[in-house]
Amino acid sequence: MHRIVLVVVTPVMSFDASIPYMIFGGVEADGVPGYTVRACTAEPGIVPTAGGPDLFVPHGLETVREADTVIVAGSGGEPAHPDVLRVLRETASAGTRIASLCTGAFVLAQAGLLDGRPATTHWALAEALAARHPAVEVRPDVLYVDDGRVLTSAGAAAAIDLCLHLVRLDHGAAAANAVARAAVVSPVRPGGQAQFITTPLPPERGTWLAGTRAWALAHLDRPLTLKDLAAHTGTSVRTLTRRFHSETGLSPLQWLLHRRIDRARELLETTDLPMDEIAWQSGLGSADSLRKHLVGRVGLTPSAYRAGFRRTER
Known part of the structure; x- marks a missing residue:
């Protein structure tokens, strides 16, 4: 059984601290729990x-010695306790x-564990x-970064994505998808590369062009x-162009490309349409264009993406 130890660093969001229990606590391997989760501070x-x-x-920090995986939650960017860093x-x-969830990345950075690494x-x-x-290669526009033995995530739902990614690494896509369904969240995106990065759209900040964006979504073909x-x-x-960037953080054509890829992913997940039709x-x-853009966005070919995410009736 894989032992998860959650290191809680104040200040911490209660939601962040609950995520490892929600995700890892729902994993079964060969009919038995796949993980134990213990929190310490x-x-x-x-x-x-x-x-x-x-x-x-x-529990105190001595619990960390038992861990197969250590997950740090909290700090809010504030200095961490010296014993935590040690x-x-x-x-x-x-x-x-x-791994770190949300602002737990500050703790890893204070410990020097992110020097020379990409992180978010x-x-x-x-x-x-x-x-x-400054020694950390900060990537603010991704959900999470897997750099081998050190992983970091953005806030809130991205922390769930990272935990699901760890489940997939440990127990495979089927186990990760099962716990994702139970938690009513999107399944983890598979990928074999050492560093796995998924780029979401920036949050939209205005509605002046909302009608045009809705119209474009209805005419992506x-x-x-x-x-x-x-x-x-x-x-x-x-x-x-000026208003589009102000409201979405992207140029109109960049936004369109993101939405086209999202539509292609939806069709790969929900239909058996041939690749040219998608x-x-x-x-x-x-x-060929579909393959190029999907590999660039999620690191997977269309056929590999469909195999990993094809939704089945349940």
């Missing part, structure tokens, strides 16, 4: 949280797999992480141009 007892009820953490350094030196954290604190720890979008909006291409319906043109 530098000063056992009542741990205040930044978003919810206080936590009772009964234990993490010792654990990393022993070759134990270490909550997008709102990514600049702070980069400024305080067309070769939409900047002039088409501007005409629908009733404005100039220059104004369209490429046409999503506006990507050809099967």
Whole structure:
């Protein structure tokens, strides 16, 4: 049985601390639990949280010695207890797999475990992480980063993605998909590369172009141009581009490409359509273009993506 030890560092979000229990606690391997999960902290007892009820953490940092995987949650970017940093350094030196959820990346960075590595954290604190720890290659626009024995995730739902990714590594895609269904979340994206990165769209920040975006989504099978979008909006291409970037963080054509790939993924998951038909319906043109963009986005060919994510009736 794989032993997960959660290191709770104040301040911590109660939701973040609950994620390992929710995900790993639902995994079965050959009919028996696949993981045990225990939480520890530098000063056992009542741990205040930044978003919810206080936590009772009964175990001290000596529990880390039992771990096959150590997961760090919390800190909010604040300095971590020196004993936490010492234990993490010792654990990393022993070759134990270490991961962080959300602002737990600050703790790993303070321990020096992210120096020279790619890493991520909550997008709102990514600049702070980069400024305080210039030796870290901060990637603010990804859900999580797997750099071998050290993994980091962005905030909230991305922490779930990272935990599901660990389940897939340990027990395979079927186990990860089963626990994802039980938790009513999207299944983990498989990938064999040492560093697995998935790039989400930035959050949308305005509604002035919402109607045009909805119209474009309904016509992804067309070769939409900047002039088409501007005409629908009733404005100039220059104004369209400026407002589009302001509201989405992307240019119109970048946004369209993301949405086309999303549509292709949906069709791969839910239909048996041939690749050329999927490429046409999503506006990507050809099967070769579909393959190029999907590999660039998620690191998988269309056939591999379909094999891993084809939804079955249940």
